[in-house]
Amino acid sequence: MAESQEEHGLSAVQREWLVFGAAWLATGAYIGHAVWQGPQQVGERPLASPGLWAANHLGALAFMWLVAALACTPLRIHLRATWPARWRRRLGLSAALLSGIHVAVWLVADQSSAAAVLKSFQEHIWLWPGALALLGMALLTATSTAAAVKKLGAKRWKALHRLVYAVAVLTVLHYALRSTADVQHWMAFGIAVAVTLWARRLRPLQ
């Protein structure tokens, strides 16, 4: 470690944080660009309200970070490396943070009262898998600390954190069941989730 620090000036951990910072910078740049452009017409579809439009972008970004977190376990298995385990936590927490912002933006910019939120949930079945996914993410976030691993024991903690796959499937449903959903987009996310699930079951190459 000391040797690699001397060679490159930065330790492995510092380089990881640099890459993580760059990924957040790219996320920030994406949001900045979207805000600068404002809501855009996609094909024949009517222009979304600014609240829905912003919620959409944030939801898609949250999903991208979630898929990146899911990719960590197959990468750890097949590359026989430990670094993906560290990335899994920070990518997962980033996905949870973006999901929280996604929902907060929708509540503040598109819903006028608690009654309006209730009405939305009555009218739009696809909001339910989203809410369940958010609950799952909250549970995963609350138990993401070293103290939680110690308290639950490694075996039970590992079993609980498989919940991330249910969260991913619920998010695909949340995305796909919307009448205005872009088929290619939600299918691409669905395929990405399926590939990460499939790849973690494959035996690593000898």
Ligand code: HEM
């Ligand atoms: C209580 C929880 C949630 C609520 C109320 C909610 C609400 C919404 C709303 C209002 C939209 C926009 C729909 C439209 O344009 O008609 C949306 C889209 C979306 N949401 Fe959520 N959401 C929730 C949880 C989540 C979670 C946990 C994720 C996980 C990453 C997520 C990911 C997405 C995605 C990927 C889209 C579609 C983005 C696109 O079309 O580009 N949502 N959600």
